[in-house]
Amino acid sequence: KFTFCINLVEMGIPEYDVLGGYDAMMIQRHILPILEQTVDEYSVTLVTGARQVGKTTLVSLFRQRGYSYVTFDDTDLLEEAKSKPKKFVEEHPAPIIIDEAQRAVEIFPEIEAAVNKAKLEKGSAASNGMYILTGSQKFVLMQGVSESMSGRVGIVEMPPLSQAEIRGWGSSALSVDNEAMSAKSDSRSLSDNDLYLSIVRGFYPARWEIEGKPIRNYFANYLKTYLERDVSKLVNVRDLSKFENLLRVLASLTGEEFVADNVAKTVGVDKNTVSSWTGILQASGIVTLLPPYYEESMNKRIVKRKKIYFNDTGFACYLIGIDTPKTLRLSAFRGRLVETYIHNEIRKSYVNFGLDDRNMFYYRDNNQNEIDLILLRDGALERIECKSGKSYTSKDIKGFAQVSQTSFELGGSCIICLCEEPYRIAPNTFAFPVRCI
Numbered sequence: 001k002f003t004f005c006i007n008l009v010e011m012g013i014p015e016y017d018v019l020g021g022y023d024a025m026m027i028q029r030h031i032l033p034i035l036e037q038t039v040d041e042y043s044v045t046l047v048t049g050a051r052q053v054g055k056t057t058l059v060s061l062f063r064q065r066g067y068s069y070v071t072f073d074d075t076d077l078l079e080e081a082k083s084k085p086k087k088f089v090e091e092h093p094a095p096i097i098i099d100e101a102q103r104a105v106e107i108f109p110e111i112e113a114a115v116n117k118a119k120l121e122k123g124s125a126a127s128n129g130m131y132i133l134t135g136s137q138k139f140v141l142m143q144g145v146s147e148s149m150s151g152r153v154g155i156v157e158m159p160p161l162s163q164a165e166i167r168g169w170g171s172s173a174l175s176v177d178n179e180a181m182s183a184k185s186d187s188r189s190l191s192d193n194d195l196y197l198s199i200v201r202g203f204y205p206a207r208w209e210i211e212g213k214p215i216r217n218y219f220a221n222y223l224k225t226y227l228e229r230d231v232s233k234l235v236n237v238r239d240l241s242k243f244e245n246l247l248r249v250l251a252s253l254t255g256e257e258f259v260a261d262n263v264a265k266t267v268g269v270d271k272n273t274v275s276s277w278t279g280i281l282q283a284s285g286i287v288t289l290l291p292p293y294y295e296e297s298m299n300k301r302i303v304k305r306k307k308i309y310f311n312d313t314g315f316a317c318y319l320i321g322i323d324t325p326k327t328l329r330l331s332a333f334r335g336r337l338v339e340t341y342i343h344n345e346i347r348k349s350y351v352n353f354g355l356d357d358r359n360m361f362y363y364r365d366n367n368q369n370e371i372d373l374i375l376l377r378d379g380a381l382e383r384i385e386c387k388s389g390k391s392y393t394s395k396d397i398k399g400f401a402q403v404s405q406t407s408f409e410l411g412g413s414c415i416i417c418l419c420e421e422p423y424r425i426a427p428n429t430f431a432f433p434v435r436c437i
Contacts, residue, residue, distance in 0.1 A: 027165050027208075029058055030352035035156050037354075042154035043115040044131040046101075048138045049158035050285030050311060051226060054205045055134045058158065059097050062132060068092065071099035078103055085110045094118070094130035102135035115152055137230055138283040157285070160203035160312050162348040163190070163437070173353040174346045174437055176375070176382040176412030178428070181436040185422050190435040192418060196325035199341050202314015219318035223247070226284070234280055242269055246277055250287060251310055251319035255336035255343070257364075258289060258308040278308075285311055288347065293361035293374045295406060301366040309340050316340065338388035338434075342416050343373060345437040346384075369399040380411035387417035394426045 035058065039045045047055050056071075063069055070092055072078040081088040081104035089110040092098075101107075111131055118127035135141045138157075164171035169188055201207045204222075206215055227240050235243055246267045253263070260274045267274065281287045289306040310316035316337065322328050328337065350357045355377070363371040373384040383400045385392075392415050400413050415431040422430045 027161070027168070027205075029054065029158075030162065030165055030171060030349075031156065031158055032058065032061075034352070034354045035059075038154035038156050039129045039132060041128060042152065043118070043127045043129070044111065044133065044153045045129075046141060046153050046155045047132065047134045047158055048141060048155065048285070049136065050160070050204075051136045051222065051230070052204045052206055053158050053160045053285070055136075055158050056099050057205070059099070059132050059134055062095075062097060065095070067095045067097050067132065069097045069099070072103040073100055081107050089114055095132075096130075097132045097134070099134050100136075101133035102137040102141045105141075112152065136284055137233070138285065157351060159285075159344075159348045159351050161205055161208065162203070162352065163198060163345055163435075164349070166198075166203075166208060171349060171352075173355045174349045174375075175377065176384065176414050178412065178414075178422075178430055181414070181430075181432045182422050184436040185433055188435040190433070192329075193325055195338075195341070195418070195434060196328045199313040199337055200317045200322060200325055200328055202312045202317070203344075204312060204314070207314060219315055222315065223318075226286075230284055231280065235277065239269075242267055243277055246274065247281070247286075248319045250278070250281070250308060251316040252333065253308055253336075254310045254313075254316050255339040256307065257303070257305045259305060286315070287311060288343075288357075290343070290360060290362050290373075293363045293371075293403065295403075298403065298405060303364040303366065307362050309343050311344060313337055313341050313344065335388040338418070339372060339386040342384075342386040342434060342437065345434075346373065346375075349437065363399065363402060365402065369402045371399045371403065374403065375411075376408065377411070380409040381406055382411040383413040385415040385417075387415055389417060390419045392417065392425055392431050394429075397426060397429060400429075 035045070035047065039062070047059055049055055060069060070077055072081065085104070085106040089107055094114065098107075115127055115130060118130060133141070162171070163169075167188075167190075202219075207218060223244070227244060231243055232240060246263070246269075249263055249266050258278070260271045260278070264271045264274045278287065278289070282289060288309045288311055290309060291306050292302060292304050294302050294304070317323070317328065320333060322331055322333065322337075328334055331337075347357050347360060350360065359376040361374040361376070363369070363374055371383050372386040375382040375384070381403055383403065385397055385399075387396070396415060397413065404410065413429045415425065416434055416437065417431055419431050419433050422432050422436075424430050
């Protein structure tokens, strides 16, 4: 096993001062065991995720296993790979890590040939773990994989840091279990101000750098790089200003239903363009579209639009002009951003522990009944309301009854909110503080 760390000093998080004011802390990425397992089981492992979530740092740990490393940020290597892909693969044999692989998809058929040769000469098992590829342009990478390496590739999609990783909390994929969540509440500490600071700062590793001081102008540079290096490869350069406008509009809608027609009118492009560009944001790890939950036995008046969430609250805050915890606390966007935070932390817990985040849904019908998050796990539906306040009653979970006729089992249900301690709001249903995720 590897140890993954980021140096953090005095992050302004009170509980660390209690532990002795130490100079740095170790952050272990919870997704590492999933990556190790995938590398052991597949000839090629593809690590995707948004820019700067820590892909390169994580895969570089495999150099301890004897992997060599190349990056296509090196323009000479990039030109060599694009112009003479067969020679490049021969001169850079497995096991090898290839960073920013989407820039030279020309090498993919040659990687496939090398894998096939290894399988014939050494057997299938001996060919596992030959290549680790990384890239932030999932659309380009997946297109190359589907064309040349289908069936030989294990895919690991890496999210930003989680709160549990940053604070050194032991963690697992969230399950709505009253006893387990109560135990987390007792063992963890997270003040409202620390929560708001996390939401505004975001969860890219560089935002938690040495001395806990965020890099100045980080998101301005992040946006510029994303537009110029990723989006410009997929969208006509003339449209980049409108694409940026789309980002800002969608950031203001995080946690809300995604209605392409309405967004199109605001941005000044057609509906199809909005859908296409939003697909690019999904593929590059910027947003997630949460599907509605539906079964044939349920109310036919269910809303069937998806909800949109920014995958990093800090980036969303930057795009809508929120730059301090106080601004967030007073903002009309506070509820949406807290809900986005809760959704993201639960999704990270799923992805980091190898569960399928496609089994996450929401429910809403035309009678204003709503469930913010439905988790389908082990044949049971878990129901969660995500709230930015502290005090709630059984009236706030009336939507839970709308899925009572499910063909699955009914699992746990709860409200996750900013309360200080858990409390009961209905039989077997509690409100839990956000630190329980």
